[in-house]
Each structure stands twice: as C-alpha cells, then as structure tokens.
Amino acid sequence: MTERIVLADLDDGVRGAVAAARERVAGLHGELIRWGLVVWTAGNVSERVVVTR
Numbered sequence: 187m188t189e190r191i192v193l194a195d196l197d198d199g200v201r202g203a204v205a206a207a208r209e210r211v212a213g214l215h216g217e218l219i220r221w222g223l224v225v226w227t228a229g230n231v232s233e234r235v236v237v238t239r
Contacts, residue, residue, distance in 0.1 A: 210233060
C-alpha cells in the first residue's frame with residue numbers, strides 16, 4: 187500500500203512547487219483549446235511534483 191501524502195502536512199517548498207505546477211497546468215489547458223488540440227474541455231494536461239522523504 188502507498189503512503190497517503192497530505193498537502194497541508196508538507197513543507198512550504200513542496201506546497202510552493204504544487205502551487206506553481208497548478209498554475210502551469212491551468213495555463214497549458216487553455217493552450218489546448220487555443221491551438222485546436224481538443225474540443226471544449228475534452229483534453230487534459232498533467233504535471234507531477236515528486237516528493238521524497
């Protein structure tokens with residue numbers, strides 16, 4: 187079983203990395219529509235923030 191990670195329990199650096207990733211992903215999602223890569227909101231964009239303990 188994988189250990190559950192709670193964002194609120196992580197340090198400021200990790201929370202900042204997650205916030206920055208969210209901003210990039212939100213911006214890139216808009217680009218999918220702009221460049222005609224998807225119709226409406228049918229596509230997705232993702233980014234992984236790696237947390238090591």
